[in-house]
Amino acid sequence: MATIPNARERFERIVREHRFKRKGPNEAARDCPFCGGDDRCVLTLKGPDELYIHDRGGCGWKDLNSYFGLLDDKARRTTPSSACYAVPKQEPYREPVSETRPKAIEFWNNADDDDATVAAHPYAKRKRITHAFGARRGIAGGKRVGYNADCILVPNRNWDGEFIGVEVINANKDKQTYGNKGLLMLGNLEDAPHIHLCEGWATAWALAQMFPKRFAAVVCFGKQIQRAIPEVSTRYTGRPVIHAESAQNRDAWDIWHSGRGDAYVQKVMGVLA
Numbered sequence: 400m401a402t403i404p405n406a407r408e409r410f411e412r413i414v415r416e417h418r419f420k421r422k423g424p425n426e427a428a429r430d431c432p433f434c435g436g437d438d439r440c441v442l443t444l445k446g447p448d449e450l451y452i453h454d455r456g457g458c459g460w461k462d463l464n465s466y467f468g469l470l471d472d473k474a475r476r477t478t479p480s481s482a483c484y485a486v487p488k489q490e491p492y493r494e495p496v497s498e499t500r501p502k503a504i505e506f507w508n509n510a511d512d513d514d515a516t517v518a519a520h521p522y523a524k525r526k527r528i529t530h531a532f533g534a535r536r537g538i539a540g541g542k543r544v545g546y547n548a549d550c551i552l553v554p555n556r557n558w559d560g561e562f563i564g565v566e567v568i569n570a571n572k573d574k575q576t577y578g579n580k581g582l583l584m585l586g587n588l589e590d591a592p593h594i595h596l597c598e599g600w601a602t603a604w605a606l607a608q609m610f611p612k613r614f615a616a617v618v619c620f621g622k623q624i625q626r627a628i629p630e631v632s633t634r635y636t637g638r639p640v641i642h643a644e645s646a647q648n649r650d651a652w653d654i655w656h657s658g659r660g661d662a663y664v665q666k667v668m669g670v671l672a
Contacts, residue, residue, distance in 0.1 A: 410444045413467050430625050432466055442467070466629070496563075496579065503565040503578030510537025510552045521570035522551050526601040526652065533585055534600060539567040543575040553600045555581035555620055558630055566600075566620060576620070582627070586615030593671070594637040596624050597651060598644060605655035606642060609664050640667065 410427075413419065419427035425444040432440070440463065443451045452463050497503075514530035517523055533554065540548035548569045555564035555578065564578025585603055588594055595606045595616040603616045615637060619627045624643055631639045644650045654663045 406444055406446070406448050406450050410442065410450055413442060413450075417467060432625060432629050497577075500564060500578035504562070506537060506539040506550075506567065506577060507535065507552055507554060507562065507565050510535035510539075517551065520549065520551050522568050522572060525572070526604065527656070528601065528604045532600070532604055532607075533583055539565075539577075540569065541567075541575050541577075544569040544573045551600075553583060553618075555579065555583065557581050558634070560584075568600075580621035580623070582620065582623070583618035584616075585618070587613070588615045588617070588631075588635050588637065591615030591635070591637040593640050594631050594635055595640050595642060596627055596631065597642040598622065598624065599650075599652070602642065602644075602650055602652045605652040605660075609651070609655055609660045610667075638671065640671065 410425075414421065414427045417429060419429045419442055421427045422441075426441065428441045430440065441453055445451050452467060511517070512531050512535045517531040517534055517536045518529050520536050523529075535552045535554075537550065537552055538547055539550045539552060540546045544550060544567055548567075550567040550569050553566040553568070554562055555566060555576070557563055562578075563581045564576055566574055566576050566580075568574050583600065583603070585607070591613050593610070593615070595603070595610065595614070596619060597603050597606060597616060598619055600618060603618045606616060607614045617627055617631060624641060628639055628641070631637075642651045651663065654660060
């Protein structure tokens with residue numbers, strides 16, 4: 400628990416900025432930024448000057464307080480309740496290797512990374528993508544995209560850069576993943592002042608057109624943006640910028656394609672200021 404002047408104001412700001420879901424007037428929850436557990440991270444307003452945050456999965460209260468900004472020069476840490484405890488030392492979670500990873504490797508190794516070849520694919524042309532942008536073009540497919548289909552192949556890697564899977568996209572925009580879902584890291588993440596987090600290859604392309612200066616991005620396949628935030632914050636000095644698609648927030652590619660990219664850039668930079 401943290402004793403904070405104007406706790407209600409801090410509660411409302413944290414709920415808004417970190418996209419908590421309200422569970423009542425004084426309680427909100429969201430996915431844990433450390434373990435990714437659904438609605439495990441609970442923020443509670445205990446009184447006019449007391450905020451309390453804990454994770455039902457057991458993630459450490461110190462990490463949570465620090466991540467959400469409860470502990471700063473205006474906050475005094477008090478003894479945590481029994482619900483806040485450190486996670487016992489565990490081996491890092493390793494996702495089981497998908498049985499389709501050999502097929503992913505086969506498709507990827509046989510594909511072409513020539514800029515003009517990738518750009519000539521119907522999906523790339525529809526999305527106004529003019530070079531390979533980390534992807535390849537080749538023959539791939541399955542039940543969802545069709546067998547022996549002409550596809551864009553977008554690699555999925557883990558944080559260490561290891562190839563773990565591939566997303567294949569046919570001319571009709573149908574998508575299928577072989578291997579495991581992961582990440583596509585674009586640009587120089589070590590040097591970038593901002594690191595854009597998004598959910599698709601074409602979205603990242605649009606962001607690169609709107610934010611061309613020292614562009615860097617992490618494409619998070621499989622709705623993994625929230626899990627990526629602490630990784631980016633730990634590994635790199637650039638500030639994470641989240642471009643999540645939702646009912647209230649249009650996809651960045653649609654915004655760019657509609658000619659409203661400049662307004663979107665101004666809005667984002669205003670938030671970052």
